[in-house]
Amino acid sequence: MSKGLDYDTLNENVKKTAYAVRGELYLRASELQKQGKKIIFTNVGNPHALGQKPLTFPRQVVALCQAPFLLDDPNVGLLFPEDAIARAKYYLSITSGGLGAYSDSRGLPAIRQEVADFIERRDGYPSNPEHIFLTDGASKGVMQILNAIIRNKNDGILVPVPQYPLYSAAITLLGGSLIPYYLEETSNWGLDIDDLHQSVVQAKMKGITVRAMVIINPGNPTGQCLSASNINQLLKFCFHENLVLLADEVYQQNIYQNSRPFISAKKMLLDMHAPINTGMQLVSFHTVSKGYWGECGQRGGYFEMTNIPSQTVDEIYKISSISLSPNVPAQIFMGLMVNPLKPGDISYQKFVTECNAILESLKRRAHIMTDGFNSCRNVVCNFTEGAMYSFPQIKLPPRAIEAAKKAGKIADVFYCLKLLEATGISTVPGSGFGQKEGVFHLRTTILPPEEDMPEIMASFKKFNNEFMQQYDGTGSSGYSRM
Amino acid sequence: MASSTTKTPPVSIDNINPKVLNCRYAVRGAIVSHAQRLQNELQTNSDSHPFDEILYCNIGNPQSLGQKPISFFEQVVALLDNPAILKKQQTHSLFKPDAISRASQILEIMPGKATGAYSHSQGVKGLRDAVAAGIQARDGYPANPDDIFLTDGASPGVHKMMQLLIGSEKDGILCPIPQYPLYSAAITLHGGSLVPYYLDEETSWGLEVSEVKKQIEIAKSQGITCRALVVINPGNPTGQVLCEDNQKDIVRLCKEEGLVLIADEVYQENVYVEDKKFNSFKKISRSMGFGDDDITLVSLQSISKGYYGFCGKRGGYMEITGFCREVRDEIYKLSSVSLCSNISGQILSSLVMNPPKEGDESYESYTEEKNTILSSLARRAKILEEAFNSMEGVTCNRAEGAMYLFPRLSLPTKSIQAAKVENIAPDAFYAHRLLDATGIVFVPGSGFGQVDGTWHVRCTILPQEDKIPSIVTLLKAFHQNFMNEFSD
Numbered sequence: 001m002s003k004g005l006d007y008d009t010l011n012e013n014v015k016k017t018a019y020a021v022r023g024e025l026y027l028r029a030s031e032l033q034k035q036g037k038k039i040i041f042t043n044v045g046n047p048h049a050l051g052q053k054p055l056t057f058p059r060q061v062v063a064l065c066q067a068p069f070l071l072d073d074p075n076v077g078l079l080f081p082e083d084a085i086a087r088a089k090y091y092l093s094i095t096s097g098g099l100g101a102y103s104d105s106r107g108l109p110a111i112r113q114e115v116a117d118f119i120e121r122r123d124g125y126p127s128n129p130e131h132i133f134l135t136d137g138a139s140k141g142v143m144q145i146l147n148a149i150i151r152n153k154n155d156g157i158l159v160p161v162p163q164y165p166l167y168s169a170a171i172t173l174l175g176g177s178l179i180p181y182y183l184e185e186t187s188n189w190g191l192d193i194d195d196l197h198q199s200v201v202q203a204k205m206k207g208i209t210v211r212a213m214v215i216i217n218p219g220n221p222t223g224q225c226l227s228a229s230n231i232n233q234l235l236k237f238c239f240h241e242n243l244v245l246l247a248d249e250v251y252q253q254n255i256y257q258n259s260r261p262f263i264s265a266k267k268m269l270l271d272m273h274a275p276i277n278t279g280m281q282l283v284s285f286h287t288v289s290k291g292y293w294g295e296c297g298q299r300g301g302y303f304e305m306t307n308i309p310s311q312t313v314d315e316i317y318k319i320s321s322i323s324l325s326p327n328v329p330a331q332i333f334m335g336l337m338v339n340p341l342k343p344g345d346i347s348y349q350k351f352v353t354e355c356n357a358i359l360e361s362l363k364r365r366a367h368i369m370t371d372g373f374n375s376c377r378n379v380v381c382n383f384t385e386g387a388m389y390s391f392p393q394i395k396l397p398p399r400a401i402e403a404a405k406k407a408g409k410i411a412d413v414f415y416c417l418k419l420l421e422a423t424g425i426s427t428v429p430g431s432g433f434g435q436k437e438g439v440f441h442l443r444t445t446i447l448p449p450e451e452d453m454p455e456i457m458a459s460f461k462k463f464n465n466e467f468m469q470q471y472d473g474t475g476s477s478g479y480s481r482m
Numbered sequence: 483m484a485s486s487t488t489k490t491p492p493v494s495i496d497n498i499n500p501k502v503l504n505c506r507y508a509v510r511g512a513i514v515s516h517a518q519r520l521q522n523e524l525q526t527n528s529d530s531h532p533f534d535e536i537l538y539c540n541i542g543n544p545q546s547l548g549q550k551p552i553s554f555f556e557q558v559v560a561l562l563d564n565p566a567i568l569k570k571q572q573t574h575s576l577f578k579p580d581a582i583s584r585a586s587q588i589l590e591i592m593p594g595k596a597t598g599a600y601s602h603s604q605g606v607k608g609l610r611d612a613v614a615a616g617i618q619a620r621d622g623y624p625a626n627p628d629d630i631f632l633t634d635g636a637s638p639g640v641h642k643m644m645q646l647l648i649g650s651e652k653d654g655i656l657c658p659i660p661q662y663p664l665y666s667a668a669i670t671l672h673g674g675s676l677v678p679y680y681l682d683e684e685t686s687w688g689l690e691v692s693e694v695k696k697q698i699e700i701a702k703s704q705g706i707t708c709r710a711l712v713v714i715n716p717g718n719p720t721g722q723v724l725c726e727d728n729q730k731d732i733v734r735l736c737k738e739e740g741l742v743l744i745a746d747e748v749y750q751e752n753v754y755v756e757d758k759k760f761n762s763f764k765k766i767s768r769s770m771g772f773g774d775d776d777i778t779l780v781s782l783q784s785i786s787k788g789y790y791g792f793c794g795k796r797g798g799y800m801e802i803t804g805f806c807r808e809v810r811d812e813i814y815k816l817s818s819v820s821l822c823s824n825i826s827g828q829i830l831s832s833l834v835m836n837p838p839k840e841g842d843e844s845y846e847s848y849t850e851e852k853n854t855i856l857s858s859l860a861r862r863a864k865i866l867e868e869a870f871n872s873m874e875g876v877t878c879n880r881a882e883g884a885m886y887l888f889p890r891l892s893l894p895t896k897s898i899q900a901a902k903v904e905n906i907a908p909d910a911f912y913a914h915r916l917l918d919a920t921g922i923v924f925v926p927g928s929g930f931g932q933v934d935g936t937w938h939v940r941c942t943i944l945p946q947e948d949k950i951p952s953i954v955t956l957l958k959a960f961h962q963n964f965m966n967e968f969s970d
Contacts, residue, residue: 005804007806011648013649014645022603050594054596054598062564063563102786244492297825327827
């Protein structure tokens with residue numbers, strides 16, 4: 001008698017789904033760790049796991065909110081500063097019974113107002129809290145929106161290649177079609193409108209209706225920051241092709257150069273004229289997991305809907321309501337992130353110092369890593385302009401590719417597994433993100449502690465040299481950018 | 483020239499995913515929107531309605547109605563949110579010593595001693611160890627931490643199972659009627675078919691295996707293969723606690739029919755009657771000598787209910803036993819796409835399954851808090867049950883467990899006709915009228931499913947004890963007026 005959960009009868013879409021970030025390399029690394037090997041996990045953007053300390057002020061506020069009895073205790077001032085106490089009192093007053101009660105399914109109204117205010121300050125245009133939904137991490141929001149859009153496999157979603165594989169996984173799970181558009185590595189991972197256009201034409205020929213376009217800005221894994229003119233072009237493109245733009249902007253606080261600051265898709269859209277500024281549909285995503293906060297474990301995020309019809313908003317609300325509410329502590333983290341301390345607040349100086357230290361260090365590490373990779377044989381690496389990753393291209397010699405084939409592995413998986421075994425550095429192979437045929441990469445994060453970076457890069461270089469020596473023996477055909 | 487305004491926008495009601503359009507979730511549906519509208523009106527003008535406040539009896543959200551959180555749990559979570567203070571001298575003047583030591587213990591088993599990092603996608607190993615130990619202590623049978631997935635509430639676990647099991651509308655999931663509408667919504671969203679089996683109101687919402695078998699056959703004849711059986715024990719909205727023999731029949735049925743047994747046990751700590759006791763389906767299966775080869779079982783628990791009521795933290799777990807390695811890998815993969823559940827909720831799951839024990843400093847205060855809450859819930863359940871039974875044309879089974887009453891209303895024909903005119907279900911018509919007259923929010927029974935031609939409302943037992951008398955008075959008065967107005 002076949003059983004309910006036999007492998008054969010599982011939902012096919014589940015079986016087809018892949019998510020490399022916690023896939024083969026990560027599982028192998030975890031196994032090796034259990035066996036006692038020292039592993040440096042650079043497979044996921046998880047700052048606190050690599051020693052980044054949480055910011056002090058938000059933790060103080062949330063701790064007070066979690067245990068309101070503290071606020072009644074005369075000794076509370078011994079452990080918590082006045083402004084944290086005041087802020088905690090405020091947040092408790094806007095919950096419907098403390099952190100243990102389900103909130104509104106869209107998130108607490110007062111916090112959504114804080115998010116709206118933040119967006120208005122950032123972009124210069126008013127924002128409606130009714131169109132802002134807080135979610136258990138940005139990922140949940142992405143799934144929810146894609147679920148609303150995708151009806152069947154004839155619905156296509158334009159996704160950048162390389163991409164963060166949440167998108168490919170979600171589209172597969174939901175039974176839609178992923179339409180790739182390739183970012184151009186030699187132009188700093190830039191977006192090519194002609195290529196985009198081609199992708200849509202080809203999709204249409206296959207009978208696919210392209211419904212939405214995803215952009216990740218700053219990019220993951222690629223780290224590029226989109227220029228204003230690029231965003232402008234793609235907004236016009238989306239409007240013309242009748243696509244909803246899904247703007248994943250979770251790394252908007254992680255910018256490591258001055259020539260391309262972060263500009264939100266919403267601001268660019270509202271800067272344009274009618275009919276596009278009121279006609280183009282946009283959903284923007286943000287999170288508390290990245291930036292210099294790195295509070296991944298809280299699972300806090302939001303999406304903002306622009307120019308989405310109210311009936312659609314109601315349907316999306318209905319889906320939110322089935323899960324009752326996003327977790328309340330993370331909502332408070334979100335409020336604190338979008339509405340931080342001001343000059344004059346007691347904790348302001350310390351807070352700003354902590355934030356700047358993290359951001360400056362990330363910038364330094366972005367450089368160390370890029371330069372380090374570029375000094376390696378057969379490795380070229382674009383600079384990490386933003387986000388948290390480095391995505392070097394590894395020019396694998398033909399003999400290595402053959403060896404990989406013999407071992408039954410994709411070439412970059414083969415390389416990354418060898419790297420892991422030799423050095424304990426756990427990365428994600430580029431094939432997990434998508435890349436052009438015959439071009440290989442790996443993704444690592446810039447998150448290991450700064451003091452460990454030189455050793456990590458030295459360790460990588462040594463491994464890479466040996467690997468290239470083994471599979472590209474002559475030494476004269478090697479290439480490096482530096 | 484074709485103008486862009488005549489195009490169908492990329493996402494509109496005309497081209498949104500029809501599964502999204504078709505699903506419903508009454509607990510936060512139309513009645514709640516109505517209530518929120520009235521609440522806003524009251525805020526602008528306190529005289530706008532014949533009542534002062536909205537009394538939300540629609541949702542199992544205890545702390546929103548004043549239920550106090552268990553202090554030991556609160557303290558541990560607060561300390562872990564701000565671990566910098568664990569080593570400070572002053573902390574001892576604010577926190578209990580065993581809360582400090584438990585928080586310190588938990589911090590030790592968090593990788594990197596970090597509480598803000600993504601954890602393993604099944605949840606922090608050390609916390610799953612604690613949950614497994616708690617399951618073992620509860621049931622007397624071993625639990626494997628690798629079988630446990632810590633989730634943001636129990637609801638994500640339900641969604642994962644539906645995703646796994648449903649490939650098309652030919653895949654059926656057996657659900658009790660009445661049911662908690664997460665199940666109907668999730669099945670619709672994932673494109674499957676809900677195969678109803680009717681609980682018997684006459685016999686305290688009894689579950690008859692013969693009824694389930696009958697429904698399996700009917701489904702088969704419609705080309706639907708049943709993949710799983712959902713049992714909610716204690717029941718929601720119906721409140722019944724299954725007896726052991728019944729549970730054994732269910733386990734046997736699932737084994738015979740090759741069904742996954744999805745045991746929603748989130749109300750396991752909410753049992754109010756002397757003659758019933760909660761037994762987990764895991765315990766029952768193991769006591770019958772059934773192991774992993776005999777039955778595939780998914781057991782769901784949550785931190786939102788019980789005596790802890792931490793709805794807003796979103797914590798819970800599913801324990802999955804009796805399935806092969808490849809399937810476990812798929813479940814893991816699904817979990818990994820969302821990375822992990824929130825850490826605070828994970829910590830609370832480990833605390834709920836591993837609370838203070840005799841001899842611990844906080845044991846006495848913990849036990850007192852727990853018993854106060856549970857005995858109050860039992861009293862409120864009784865008072866409201868009696869109130870409903872005293873009303874004309876209303877019968878109400880007792881709430882043996884969970885947090886709800888589900889009285890049956892014999893609605894007069896005229897009210898049923900009036901409802902038809904307004905194009906809503908008769909019990910929704912009643913509920914809206916009740917809300918307009920009294921500010922009390924009940925969820926119409928049609929939101930949960932019921933035998934055709936019967937009408938119910940679901941009412942929580944959660945309003946504060948001192949508010950209950952006035953709720954009863956308002957309710958009785960309204961009901962009398964309603965029956966008079968629509969009498970034949």
